[in-house]
Structures are given as C-alpha cells and as structure tokens.
Amino acid sequence: xxxxxxxxxxxxxxxxxxxxxxxxxxxxxxxxxxxxxxxxxxxxxxxxxxxxxxxxxxxxxxxxxxxxxxxxxxxxxxxxxxxxxxxxxxxxxxxxxxxxxxxxxxxxxxxxxxxxxxxxxxxxxxxxxxxxxxxxxxxxxxxxxxxxxxxxxxxxxxxxxxxxxxxxxxxxxxxxxxxxxxxxxxxxxxxxxxxxxxxxxxxxxxxxxxxxxxxxxxxxxxxxxxxxxxxxxxxxxxxxxxxxxxxxxxxxxxxxxxxxxxxxxxxxxxxxxxxxxxxxxxxxxxxxxxxxxxxxxxxxxxxxxxxxxxxxxxxxxxxxxxxxxxxxxxxxxxxxxxxxxxxxxxxxxxxxxxxxxxxxxxxxxxxxxxxxxxxxxxxxxxxxxxxxxxxxxxxxxxxxxxxxxxxxxxxxxxxxxxxxxxxxxxxxxxxxxxxxxxxxxxxxxxxxxxxxxxxxxxxxxxxx
Amino acid sequence: xxxxxxxxxxxxxxxxxxxxxxxxxxxxxxxxxxxxxxxxxxxxxxxxxxxxxxxxxxxxxxxxxxxxxxxxxxxxxxxxxxxxxxxxxxxxxxxxxxxxxxxxxxxxxxxxxxxxxxxxxxxxxxxxxxxxxxxxxxxxxxxxxxxxxxxxxxxxxxxxxxxxxxxxxxxxxxxxxxxxxxxxxxxxxxxxxxxxxxxxxxxxxxxxxxxxxxxxxxxxxxxxxxxxxxxxxxxxxxxxxxxxxxxxxxxxxxxxxxxxxxxxxxxxxxxxxxxxxxxxxxxxxxxxxxxxxxxxxxxxxxxxxxxxxxxxxxxxxxx
Numbered sequence: 001x002x003x004x005x006x007x008x009x010x011x012x013x014x015x016x017x018x019x020x021x022x023x024x025x026x027x028x029x030x031x032x033x034x035x036x037x038x039x040x041x042x043x044x045x046x047x048x049x050x051x052x053x054x055x056x057x058x059x060x061x062x063x064x065x066x067x068x069x070x071x072x073x074x075x076x077x078x079x080x081x082x083x084x085x086x087x088x089x090x091x092x093x094x095x096x097x098x099x100x101x102x103x104x105x106x107x108x109x110x111x112x113x114x115x116x117x118x119x120x121x122x123x124x125x126x127x128x129x130x131x132x133x134x135x136x137x138x139x140x141x142x143x144x145x146x147x148x149x150x151x152x153x154x155x156x157x158x159x160x161x162x163x164x165x166x167x168x169x170x171x172x173x174x175x176x177x178x179x180x181x182x183x184x185x186x187x188x189x190x191x192x193x194x195x196x197x198x199x200x201x202x203x204x205x206x207x208x209x210x211x212x213x214x215x216x217x218x219x220x221x222x223x224x225x226x227x228x229x230x231x232x233x234x235x236x237x238x239x240x241x242x243x244x245x246x247x248x249x250x251x252x253x254x255x256x257x258x259x260x261x262x263x264x265x266x267x268x269x270x271x272x273x274x275x276x277x278x279x280x281x282x283x284x285x286x287x288x289x290x291x292x293x294x295x296x297x298x299x300x301x302x303x304x305x306x307x308x309x310x311x312x313x314x315x316x317x318x319x320x321x322x323x324x325x326x327x328x329x330x331x332x333x334x335x336x337x338x339x340x341x342x343x344x345x346x347x348x349x350x351x352x353x354x355x356x357x358x359x360x361x362x363x364x365x366x367x368x369x370x371x372x373x374x375x376x377x378x379x380x381x382x383x384x385x386x387x388x389x390x391x392x393x394x395x396x397x398x399x400x401x402x403x404x405x406x407x408x409x410x411x412x413x414x415x416x417x418x419x420x421x422x423x424x425x426x427x428x429x430x431x432x433x434x435x436x437x438x439x440x441x442x443x444x445x446x447x448x449x450x451x452x453x454x455x456x457x458x459x460x461x462x463x464x
Numbered sequence: 465x466x467x468x469x470x471x472x473x474x475x476x477x478x479x480x481x482x483x484x485x486x487x488x489x490x491x492x493x494x495x496x497x498x499x500x501x502x503x504x505x506x507x508x509x510x511x512x513x514x515x516x517x518x519x520x521x522x523x524x525x526x527x528x529x530x531x532x533x534x535x536x537x538x539x540x541x542x543x544x545x546x547x548x549x550x551x552x553x554x555x556x557x558x559x560x561x562x563x564x565x566x567x568x569x570x571x572x573x574x575x576x577x578x579x580x581x582x583x584x585x586x587x588x589x590x591x592x593x594x595x596x597x598x599x600x601x602x603x604x605x606x607x608x609x610x611x612x613x614x615x616x617x618x619x620x621x622x623x624x625x626x627x628x629x630x631x632x633x634x635x636x637x638x639x640x641x642x643x644x645x646x647x648x649x650x651x652x653x654x655x656x657x658x659x660x661x662x663x664x665x666x667x668x669x670x671x672x673x674x675x676x677x678x679x680x681x682x683x684x685x686x687x688x689x690x691x692x693x694x695x696x697x698x699x700x701x702x703x704x705x706x707x708x709x710x711x712x713x714x715x716x717x718x719x720x721x722x723x724x725x726x727x728x729x730x731x732x733x734x735x736x737x738x739x740x741x742x743x744x745x746x747x748x749x750x751x752x753x754x755x756x757x758x759x760x761x762x763x764x765x766x767x768x769x770x771x772x773x774x775x776x777x778x779x780x781x782x783x
Contacts, residue, residue: 032527032753033538107748110535128751132535226643228729285621287732288643427750438732442645461750 055144057090060361067094068355068362071112071121074099076311078177078345078380079122082366085375089365093358103228110134117350120359123174125426126348127255130173131164136349138172141360146387147172147367151412154179154385157254157343157419165462167419168254175363176344178382181408181417182234182309183328183340185316185400190218190304191325199327202334203242203272210281213304220281222303224294225441230434231291232273232441234307234341237421238329239269241339246418253419255462261421262451270440270447277441287438309341310404313381317399326403328410339416340407343423344385377401383408425461432457521764528757534747538754545758555759558737559766561649562718565738566770568653569660569717574709576657577664582694584665585672597669600662608659612726615655616642619727642728648735655723660716664709671705672698707778711771718767739763 072079083095098118100108106124113121113134129135142148147155154176161170184206186196191209194216200206213220224231240249244265252259276282283289283303298306299319316324328338349359366372366385373384374393381401384390395402411417422429432454439445445453528545532538549555580600584593603611618624619641626638641651679697688696699706721740724730730737730745739759747756 031538031540032523032530032532033536110533110751114535128533132533134535227731283621285640285643288620288640427745430745430749435731435733439645442732444645444733 055361055364057361059357061090061093061355061358063092065092065094066355066358067096068120068358069118069353070095070097071105071118072097072099073102073105073122075101076380078376078382079347081375081379082177082372083362085371086362086365089369089371093362113350113352117352117354119353119355120347120349120362123346123348125423126158126174126346127160127164127167128426129164129348130160134351135173136351136353136356138175138349138360141364142172145360145364147175147364150367150386151388153412153415153417155344157423158346166255166257168250168256174344174346174348175367176385177347177363177366178376178380178384179342179344180309180311180380180382181340181342181404181411182238182307183326183404183407184238185298185306185308185312186325186327187298187301187304187320188323188325189301193218194304196304199325200330202330203239203332206330209304210276211279214279214281219283219303220305221276222294222297222306223282223286224289224291225282225286225438226288226290228430228434229291230429230437231289231294231307232286232437233420233422233429233433235276236269236273236437237341237418238307239272240266240421241416241418242329242332242336243268243272245337246339246416249418249421252458253421253424255424260455261424261458262448262455266451267448270450274440274447277443282441287441310382310401310408311345311380313399313401313404314379315381317381317401322398324400326400326407328407337414337416338410339414339418340411341420342408342411342417343419345380345382377405388412424458427461428454428458431461524757524760526757527753528761530754532753533751534753541754545755546762548755549758549762554734555742557734558742559739559762561736562720562738562763562766564649565653565656565717565720566714568650569656569720570710570713572653572657573660573664573713574706576661577668577709578706580661580665581668581672582698584669597666600665603659603662604666608722609726611659612655612723615658616727619651642736643732645732645735648728648732652724652727652736655727656716656720659723660713664713667705667709668702671702675701703778707774710774714770714774715767718763718770 070079070083080097083097087093087095102122102124105122109121109124109129110132112118113129114132117134123129123135126135138147155172156168158174158176159170159172160167186199190213191197194209194212196209196212200209210220221235223235237249244263248259248263249261249266252261283297289297294306294308295312295315297303299316301320301323310326313326328340331337347363349356353359366376368386368390370391370393373386373391376382376384377393377395378401381404383405384392392405395405422433436445436450436453440447440450529540529542530538531541531545580596584596587593620626621638621640621643625641629635629638639647641647675697679701680693683693683697719740720738721744724736724738724741725744728736730741740763743756743760743763746752746759750756
C-alpha cells in the first residue's frame with residue numbers, strides 16, 4: 001500500500017507540474033488590457049468633427065437602406081416607440097434592437113462597447129466608459145445641432161473632463177432621450193382619509209401627514225429597500241435637499257476634488273430618515289421589498305406616499321387614474337427652494353459605431369421633432385430635452401403626468417436639479433449605499449456611520 | 465521532469481481520475497500504436513478541457529496579479545490583491561458566510577438524506593417509496609432560478625410560510641425571512657438544503673441497493689437490531705456514496721451563487737453575501753477584475769482544501 005501511495009504522490013506531482021506548464025503557456029503573454037481599447041482612448045478624445053455638419057437626414061443617415069444597432073433597456077417602451085416613429089418618418093432606417101435589463105446593461109456596457117459596438121445604447125454611469133475611450137465625443141454634434149444652446153443643466157451630467165473625471169464639465173459624451181425627475185407621489189384616496197387636502201409645503205407639514213397616516217393605521221411610506229438596490233436612497237437624498245443646497249451634493253456626485261457627502265446638512269437628513277424608520281413609517285419588510293413590489297403595493301392603495309420618479313407617471317395615470325398626486329420634496333424652511341434628483345435618460349454612441357452620424361441625427365430628432373416629443377411625454381411620462389422655448393405636447397389636466405411636468409419647470413426655475421447620489425461612482429450604490437441603508441433600516445447602523453462609511457468607500461473607489 | 469515510473473513525459477498521460485490500464489511490456493509496437501490511437505480519442509475532450517477549463521483558470525491566475533478594470537490598461541500588483549482578500553474584514557466575513565452555509569447545504573442534506581434513504585429502502589416495495597423518491601428528487605429537476613423565485617415568494621412577509629405561522633398562532637414571529645439580518649442566511653440555507661436533500665437521498669439509496677442482502681441476514685442472525693444493522697452494515701458499505709454527497713454539497717455551499725443571487729442578492733447589508741456572488745459583483749459591477757480573480761483563486765484553493773481531505777478519508781476507509 002505504501003508503494004501505491006508513493007506512486008500516486010509521484011503521479012500527482014507530475015500532473016501538477018504538467019498543469020503548471022499548461023498554465024504558464026496560457027499566460028505567457030502580455031498584461032491584460034487590450035491595446036485596441038487603449039488605442040481608442042486617444043482616438044475618441046478628439047471631437048467628432050468629421051461629419052458633424054451632416055445635420056440633415058439625407059446627409060446623416062443617407063437614402064440607402066441602413067440598419068442601426070441599438071442596445072436598449074427592457075421594460076421601458078419609450079425608445080421602442082421613438083425608433084418605430086423614426087422609421088415611419090425615415091423609411092430607409094431600420095433598427096436591430098437588443099434589449100436587456102438595466103443591471104445587465106450596467107455589467108455588459110464596457111465589453112459590448114469595446115467588442116460589439118452598437119450605434120446607440122442605453123448607458124449606465126459613464127465615467128469609466130469615457131476613461132476607457134469607449135464613447136464617442138459628441139462636442140462636434142452639439143455645436144452642429146445647437147445642443148450647446150439648450151439650458152446647460154439639461155446635459156451637465158453628461159459632460160466629463162479628460163479621462164472621465166470630474167463630471168459636470170468638459171466634453172459631451174452622451175445624450176438623453178428625455179430627462180426624468182423625482183419627488184413624492186401620494187395616494188389621493190388615503191390622503192383624504194387623513195384630511196390632507198394640499199401637498200405639504202414644509203418638511204414639518206410632511207412629518208405631520210406621516211404621523212397622521214400612522215395613527216390612522218395607514219402605511220405612511222411604501223418604499224423598496226431590498227436586494228441590490230436600496231430604495232431608501234430616494235427619501236434620503238430628498239431629505240438632503242430639504243436641509244441643504246443641492247450644489248455640494250452635485251459636486252460630490254461629479255467627483256470634484258475634496259467633495260464629501262459627510263456634511264452637517266446631510267447628517268441632519270440621515271438622522272431625519274432614521275427618525276422616520278424608528279417611528280415605523282415604512283413597511284416592516286422594506287429590506288425584502290423590490291421595486292416592482294413597491295409599485296404594486298402603491299397602486300393597490302397599500303400606502304400613502306412613495307418616493308419615486310416621473311417615469312412612473314404614465315403608469316400611475318393608467319393603473320390608478322385620478323388617484324395619484326405628486327409634489328416636490330418640501331424644504332425644511334417655509335418658502336425655501338426646492339430640489340430634486342433629475343437625470344437624462346442617458347443614451348450614447350459607441351466610439352466605434354458604424355453609423356454615428358445617423359445616431360446623432362436620431363438623438364437630435366428625439367429632442368426636436370414634435371411627434372417624438374409627444375411620445376416622450378405620453379409614453380415616458382418625462383420631460384423632453386431641448387431648447388427652453390420648445391413646444392410642449394398637450395397633457396390632460398388633472399393627471400399626475402401633468403403634475404410632474406409642472407414640477408419640472410419649478411426645479412428648472414429654482415435651479416434645484418441634482419444627479420442621483422447612487423451615480424457618484426460605478427459601484428457605490430451596490431457596495432455602499434444599499435448595504436448601509438439596509439443596515440440603517442435594521443437599526444444596525446447610525447446616521448453618521450452611514451455617511452462616513454459611504455464617504456470612505458467613495459474615496460477608496462476614486463483611488464485616494 | 466520525467467516520471468521515473470514509466471519514463472514518459474508527465475504531460476503525456478491519462479486525464480486525471482482515469483483508471484490506469486495494466487502496464488504493457490515496452491517495445492510492443494502494436495500496443496504502442498493502440499496507445500496512440502487511444503490518445504486520438506482523448507484529444508477532442510482534452511482540447512475542450514484545455515480551452516474552457518485550463519485556459520480560463522490560467523487567465524484568472526494571471527489577472528489576479530494585476531489591477532485591471534477589464535478593458536483599459538492594467539497595472540502589475542503582484543500579490544497585492546491576495547493581501548486585500550486576506551486583510552479586508554468584509555471579504556473575510558463573506559468567506560465566513562460560505563462556511564456557515566456548509567451546515568445547511570452539506571450537513572443537513574447528508575444526514576437527512578441518510579435517514580430518508582434508510583426509510584425508503586425499508587418500504588421500497590410500496591408505492592409510497594416511489595412517490596417519496598420522486599418528490600424529494602424534484603428540486604434537482606427544477607432550475608435553481610425558478611426554485612429561488614418560488615422560495616422568495618414563500619418566505620416573503622405575506623408568503624405561505626408566514627400565513628402558516630399565523631394560522632397556528634405564531635403570528636408574533638412572522639417576518640420577511642429573506643430581508644431580516646438574523647434570518648436571511650438561515651433562510652438561504654433552507655433553500656439550499658431543500659435542493660440538495662433529494663440528490664443525497666437518491667445517491668445514498670443507489671449505494672444501498674448494492675449492499676449484499678446476505679450481510680443483513682448475517683447481521684440479523686447475529687442478533688443485530690435496526691441501529692446496529694445501520695452502523696455495522698449500511699454505513700460502512702455506502703462510505704463512497706457519502707463521500708460523493710459530502711463533496712458535491714460542500715462545493716455547492718462554498719461556490720454557491722444562483723440561490724443567493726435570486727433570493728437576496730447578498731442582502732440585507734452583506735448578511736448573505738457569498739464568495740461566488742462577490743466575485744461576480746467585483747468583476748462586473750465594481751470592475752475590479754484583479755481582486756475578483758484573486759478571490760476566485762482563493763475560493764478554488766478553499767474548495768480543494770475542503771474536498772481533498774474528504775476524498776482521502778473515503779479512500780482510506782475503503783482500503
């Protein structure tokens with residue numbers, strides 16, 4: 001037996017050496033990171049000036065049949081409707097559409113843009129993509145089409161400095177199909193039960209409404225916080241905007257040097273959220289609730305408020321017609337300015353796209369064509385991009401869509417637009433905000449602990 | 465390096481795990497030709513194995529030595545990523561979760577499977593045995609994703625589990641089992657145990673059918689009771705099958721991904737985060753391909769460190 005064991009050991013040793021040899025052979029190459037990708041980083045840094053003057057459909061998309069590759073998000077009808085309408089108006093353009101869930105797009109984006117570049121694509125956080133030279137610089141198109149004359153706040157989030165940082169300034173690397181905005185939706189039927197006749201004008205009034213709902217046995221807030229997407233970031237950021245100005249929050253999201261999320265105003269906001277949690281204003285299973293469950297419960301009259309965005313307006317108008325209301329997060333002080341998370345529905349053109357000119361023409365068409373703008377509002381429920389005086393489609397009065405669009409102009413006037421704190425870095429939502437907010441809900445984290453942990457993670461991700 | 469036992473180059477030998485053919489005398493030309501012909505049959509499989517197992521493995525080891533976002537240029541970091549894996553308390557806690565899951569994924573299914581297999585074997589003639597076997601094995605047939613979704617419904621705050629508890633007067637302990645910090649990991653473990661108990665039962669039963677009935681007869685003549693029969697005849701005879709069960713289930717625990725991804729995505733907080741899911745998150749969300757690869761290599765080593773002693777124990781026992 002001992003001989004057998006020795007032989008088998010020798011065999012094992014020889015096999016291990018053979019395996020190592022194979023491994024060495026397979027890895028006997030240069031460091032990972034394709035030179036192609038590194039090469040394009042330089043190439044796309046130059047503005048796309050070549051054919052940016054091609055601002056007519058014939059010049060941009062040609063007259064011969066062309067098939068555009070599009071990579072879009074599942075579950076949102078807007079891009080499909082827009083593309084179908086575009087083909088109706090320009091019949092030589094057909095679409096080859098690939099759809100995935102947003103989480104999948106987030107994970108696939110770099111590889112798809114590098115190896116199978118679509119002409120137009122729904123984009124997650126774009127800093128890393130710009131860093132790797134995967135997105136087309138749109139400055140040339142912006143000048144040619146006059147996008148640079150639109151209100152700067154519409155596209156500011158899609159501007160990046162050289163190498164992808166900071167955000168909020170520099171060249172334009174993506175466009176929006178529309179821009180969405182967040183706030184508080186409420187159920188009118190339940191609001192009537194607690195005597196809430198108008199939207200709260202201050203944070204204190206909102207607190208009173210919450211307390212009344214709790215007393216009346218109504219769930220005050222239906223908010224998802226389960227899985228990998230902590231939905232408590234919505235009320236938290238709204239509270240941040242109630243206690244302080246949006247500018248420092250934007251600086252943090254845009255990775256400006258020295259920016260921090262751990263400010264006294266944000267701490268007050270986190271403490272306020274913790275009070276809401278302690279008071280039992282959220283459903284007990286919030287940490288297990290996903291987004292569709294939240295929507296289902298809200299539309300089935302299970303709660304008074306939900307913190308969400310205008311992309312649901314059309315849905316609410318359909319599922320609970322006349323029963324949903326909307327207001328912007330009220331400020332802490334009466335008469336104070338409003339602020340809201342507001343972001344373009346981001347679409348970009350791959351650096352190596354075959355039909356970049358046609359894609360840019362399409363993006364411009366979405367913002368300027370009256371039918372496209374109507375689709376944006378009626379199908380998407382969100383505000384179209386474009387010059388400030390551009391025509392707005394008619395909306396039925398009394399709908400929640402009308403309310404969210406009206407709220408959009410308030411934010412525009414008060415300059416209260418913020419990007420979402422979850423977009424500060426590629427991974428901060430999943431790695432810091434979500435687990436920390438789940439711990440806060442479970443009473444396992446303090447408000448100051450939450451902010452300092454997120455800030456530490458942020459610094460680590462930004463490499464300093 | 466040459467293997468002294470045969471004088472052949474170590475690369476030119478049977479794939480791991482294959483039984484050796486009896487040695488032939490050297491110089492027999494026909495035998496040599498036959499041997500080469502044999503290799504031809506192996507080449508396609510070996511090629512696939514090299515391409516889809518060895519090459520990715522080698523690349524993973526290579527990536528683990530770099531800091532790389534998956535697309536752009538990479539920076540050599542040596543063993544820096546491994547230092548992070550072993551020093552980051554969050555990553556260590558995640559590895560710890562995998563070991564906790566061994567209890568639910570491995571210990572419970574093997575013990576339960578053993579008990580069920582013995583019972584089913586005793587009633588093997590009845591229709592109940594067939595039904596029980598089918599029902600227990602069913603989770604193996606259902607895709608894990610579907611099972612995960614079904615269980616997340618069962619365990620939700622309004623799910624069947626809580627309805628049942630409320631009905632029997634235990635409404636006080638109802639909760640969202642997968643959303644509670646203290647119950648999420650055990651709940652994930654429960655799903656894993658449900659999936660694996662059928663596999664263990666069927667494996668162990670197939671082992672029991674091979675036992676010579678005369679052994680039981682002899683034991684009974686010697687006055688052995690049910691328990692003695694089990695420990696003296698059944699258990700030693702199915703040692704190999706138990707080893708297979710333990711191996712498969714320990715690997716399922718340490719490398720778990722799908723059940724966790726579907727039911728909790730690692731939450732709440734990091735309560736149910738496991739290495740498999742963390743590797744995926746690190747590589748594709750955080751774009752830290754180097755660190756993800758290092759964690760993957762550590763996971764491979766951990767799996768081998770757990771599984772090899774089990775194999776050795778089983779072999780020793782058999783001899």
